[in-house]
Amino acid sequence: MSFTLIRSAAGAALLAVLAAGCGTAVTAQHAAAGGHQHRAPIHATVTAPASPAIAPASPAIAPASPAIAPASPANPIPQGNGGDQDADNNGGPSDGDGNI
Amino acid sequence: MATATSSRRPRGRHLLAVLAALAAIAAAAVAFALPGRSPGRAFPPLLPAAAPAGWPHLTLPSGTAVLSYPPALRPVTGDTDAVSAAQVSPNKAFRLYLNATPRQGEEQPRGWAAFRLRLLTGDDAASARELAAAQGVKFRGGTGSCVIDQYVTRIGAHHYQEIACLVQGRTSASVIVAAAPAATWAQASPLLLQAVAAYQVR
Numbered sequence: 001m002s003f004t005l006i007r008s009a010a011g012a013a014l015l016a017v018l019a020a021g022c023g024t025a026v027t028a029q030h031a032a033a034g035g036h037q038h039r040a041p042i043h044a045t046v047t048a049p050a051s052p053a054i055a056p057a058s059p060a061i062a063p064a065s066p067a068i069a070p071a072s073p074a075n076p077i078p079q080g081n082g083g084d085q086d087a088d089n090n091g092g093p094s095d096g097d098g099n100i
Numbered sequence: 101m102a103t104a105t106s107s108r109r110p111r112g113r114h115l116l117a118v119l120a121a122l123a124a125i126a127a128a129a130v131a132f133a134l135p136g137r138s139p140g141r142a143f144p145p146l147l148p149a150a151a152p153a154g155w156p157h158l159t160l161p162s163g164t165a166v167l168s169y170p171p172a173l174r175p176v177t178g179d180t181d182a183v184s185a186a187q188v189s190p191n192k193a194f195r196l197y198l199n200a201t202p203r204q205g206e207e208q209p210r211g212w213a214a215f216r217l218r219l220l221t222g223d224d225a226a227s228a229r230e231l232a233a234a235q236g237v238k239f240r241g242g243t244g245s246c247v248i249d250q251y252v253t254r255i256g257a258h259h260y261q262e263i264a265c266l267v268q269g270r271t272s273a274s275v276i277v278a279a280a281p282a283a284t285w286a287q288a289s290p291l292l293l294q295a296v297a298a299y300q301v302r
Contacts, residue, residue, distance in 0.1 A: 087176070087178065087184075087186075087194070087197075088223065088224045088253075089223075089224060089255070090255055091224075091253045091254075091255030091256035091258050092194050092197070092253075092258075093186075093194050093197040093199075093260050093262065093277070093279035093280075094219075094220055094223060094224055094225065094251070094260070094262070094277065094279070095178055095179065095182060095184065095199040095201055095277060096182065096199050096200065096201035096264060096274070096275030096276065096277045097179055097182065097201050097204055097275075098201075098203065098204030098205030098206070098207055098219070098275075099204075099205060099219050099222060099223050
């Protein structure tokens with residue numbers, strides 16, 4: 001009886017470990033796929049700024065997320081000189097407004 | 101006595117097995133709860149420093165932040181409560197872009213990177229992806245959360261790379277954006293990061 005219970009517990013442990021491995025593998029695969037879609041050859045330079053104002057200080061570093069934001073906003077600001085008619089509604093870089 | 105000992109041993113083994121199973125399940129739960137464990141791109145460290153002599157300044161109309169920009173850039177028009185400077189090519193393409201805007205909506209230091217990407221795709225980008233992010237970044241007069249990302253505009257399909265930081269000062273928060281075409285980010289980023297490091301909030 002107790003031997004059966006031990007076997008059951010061991011089985012559960014094995015399943016849990018296998019499930020963890022699968023989850024990690026799926027995450028890694030997703031990251032690889034996400035990073036591949038828009039990769040540009042100059043990304044690595046982000047990590048090596050050469051400005052005198054930049055020094056090896058230590059802000060809390062968060063890992064990059066490979067997630068790609070969805071391209072289907074529910075209520076997008078009209079482009080082609082829409083919205084507030086600033087540069088980012090005409091193909092220019094996006095400003096820092098809060099979209100309100 | 102012997103009987104009591106022999107009945108205690110299986111119970112102990114049983115307990116041990118259950119504990120091992122629980123530990124394994126906990127390990128599995130942790131593995132599932134940390135999906136971003138894959139090594140990410142490192143965020144470039146920023147050391148707040150005054151802008152070099154000769155750099156012009158633009159103060160937000162609210163007076164809550166000062167954007168310093170390299171002399172190669174010129175002020176450009178934008179939102180009425182914001183300031184912007186850019187270097188634009190003769191064919192009207194943006195080479196360097198800086199912008200400072202007061203916090204307007206639900207921007208928060210926590211989750212800033214995700215917010216910024218959602219905002220990009222909700223406004224002017226067909227797609228956007230995060231390259232690196234950091235919290236607790238020191239600024240002159242405050243602390244910020246930053247994200248480095250790339251996006252493609254819906255108009256013209258221009259590929260830009262940017263660093264966008266939500267910076268909290270003593271009395272107010274604002275956003276600084278520094279961007280350049282993704283293809284020239286390597287050359288542009290030292291100057292842009294220097295401008296970000298010189299950003300002053302109040």
